[in-house]
Amino acid sequence: MKYFAGLDVSLEETAICVVDESGRIVKEGRAASEPRALYEALRKINLPLERIGLEACSLTAWLYDGIRAEGLPAICIETRQANAAMKTMPNKTDRNDARALAQIMRTGWYRQVHVKSRQCRFWRSLLVARRTVLNEMRTIENVVRAILREVGIKLGTPSRAAFADRVRELIGADTVIMALVEPLLVILATMLREFGRLTKQVLIIARQEQVCRRLMSVPGVGPITALAFRATIDRPDRFRRSRDVGAHLGLTPARYQSGETDIQGKVSRCGDELARTALYEAAHSLLVLSKKWSSLRAWGMNVAKRRGMARARVAVARKLAVILHRMWSDATEFRFGKAPGRVSA
Numbered sequence: 635m636k637y638f639a640g641l642d643v644s645l646e647e648t649a650i651c652v653v654d655e656s657g658r659i660v661k662e663g664r665a666a667s668e669p670r671a672l673y674e675a676l677r678k679i680n681l682p683l684e685r686i687g688l689e690a691c692s693l694t695a696w697l698y699d700g701i702r703a704e705g706l707p708a709i710c711i712e713t714r715q716a717n718a719a720m721k722t723m724p725n726k727t728d729r730n731d732a733r734a735l736a737q738i739m740r741t742g743w744y745r746q747v748h749v750k751s752r753q754c755r756f757w758r759s760l761l762v763a764r765r766t767v768l769n770e771m772r773t774i775e776n777v778v779r780a781i782l783r784e785v786g787i788k789l790g791t792p793s794r795a796a797f798a799d800r801v802r803e804l805i806g807a808d809t810v811i812m813a814l815v816e817p818l819l820v821i822l823a824t825m826l827r828e829f830g831r832l833t834k835q836v837l838i839i840a841r842q843e844q845v846c847r848r849l850m851s852v853p854g855v856g857p858i859t860a861l862a863f864r865a866t867i868d869r870p871d872r873f874r875r876s877r878d879v880g881a882h883l884g885l886t887p888a889r890y891q892s893g894e895t896d897i898q899g900k901v902s903r904c905g906d907e908l909a910r911t912a913l914y915e916a917a918h919s920l921l922v923l924s925k926k927w928s929s930l931r932a933w934g935m936n937v938a939k940r941r942g943m944a945r946a947r948v949a950v951a952r953k954l955a956v957i958l959h960r961m962w963s964d965a966t967e968f969r970f971g972k973a974p975g976r977v978s979a
Contacts, residue, residue: 639676639686640735642728643667643693651732652679653740659733667693669700676706685709687739689716689731690747698749711735711744719743750868757839757865761858761908764832771825774818781815798823836861849958852968853928854920859912863958866909876959883910885952901948910951917950929971930957 635654642649644667652661665675676683686701686708688694694710701708719738723730738744750758771794778801779789785808792800798819805812840846840857849860866883873879880886884904890897903910921934921943930953938946961968 636684637681638736638739639679639683640732640737640739641672641686641688641697642731642735643688643691643697644728645693647728648672648697649728649732650675651729651736652681652683653733653736655740657737657740659736662729662732667697669697669703672697672701673704673706676701683707685739687711687735687744689713689735695749695752695755699752709739709744710747710749711738712747715744748868748872750865754865754868757861758908760832760835760839761862761865764829764836764858765908767825767829767832771822771829774822774825778815778818778822781811785811794826845962848961848965848967852916852920852954852957852961853924853926853931854916854918855954855958856916856919859916862909862912863955866906867959867962870959870963873959876956876963879955879959880952883913883955885910885913885948885955913951913954914947916954917947920950920954921946927970927973929969930954932971 637652637654637660639650639652646667647664648667650661650663650665650672651659654660660681661679663675665671676686684707686706688698688708688710690710690713698708698710716735716738719734720726720731723734775794775797782789782801782804787804789800789804801815801819802812805815837857840850840861843861843864845864846857846860849855849863850857867873867879873882881902882905884902886901888899888902890899917934920931921938924931930950933953934946934950937949957968960966
């Protein structure tokens with residue numbers, strides 16, 4: 635007899651359900667959301683578990699690593715599929731969610747999620763921290779600009795490093811406005827310093843990682859994009875075809891087809907937003923800022939002439955995802971191609 639377990643993970647406790655191969659519930663229980671506690675709870679059940687399913691969430695990677703380290707067959711499944719099964723339950727409870735996950739394991743109707751290595755998870759957390767600080771700095775700068783506009787002061791476009799000095803210069807002797815703005819400038823200075831430290835960490839990692847150095851040979855791809863792609867993909871061999879990477883990162887059109895209805899929508903925006911945004915910014919850099927000719931840039935500019943620059947950026951971002959994966963898989967450098975009219979010697 636085969637047995638299957640479903641774990642519905644919450645912050646403090648995890649609901650556990652075990653079913654047999656006929657779908658009958660054999661055991662149910664709860665345990666602390668800790669790898670060791672879950673292992674002990676599953677061990678006490680004393681049944682040969684074929685699969686143990688967890689829904690992807692913030693604790694999943696940590697719990698998954700701990701359970702797998704104990705030799706148990708843990709599987710992380712896609713959230714959308716798990717939610718679809720859970721909606722069949724009449725009441726939303728942790729107990730019912732664990733039952734649904736156990737039935738998913740039994741039927742095999744699931745898509746397994748790749749759990750990234752600890753190193754890649756750290757790199758991604760570093761990039762998220764850096765982006766968060768950057769977004770908050772922009773928010774504070776916009777608040778300062780809004781305060782100054784209310785008294786008729788137009789700040790212009792100073793660099794981020796010169797922002798605070800320019801604000802103080804324009805405010806001058808107005809102590810009322812300065813008392814309001816100065817605390818924001820102090821916070822901004824601290825954030826700017828820490829942002830520099832986070833960026834330095836990214837640059838050091840990108841220089842040390844051979845894969846990142848190879849990816850940065852592509853025009854428009856810098857340390858941020860290279861590390862974001864490296865951390866998101868983790869292992870290139872998990873994609874059978876390079877062109878699947880674009881769809882994985884949500885850079886291909888969504889489609890709805892039923893009967894005579896067939897609608898192709900905008901890009902799906904599924905997958906990792908961090909890597910997708912980095913590729914989009916790299917595509918913009920390639921098309922607008924890069925001056926060196928390449929067949930990729932020429933193709934992108936041709937798309938821009940026909941469909942507009944916004945569509946061209948998405949198209950080039952999708953193509954970049956394919957190219958970067960192929961370069962990583964084959965351990966090759968970027969090929970610029972031959973410019974029109976160039977004659978080989």
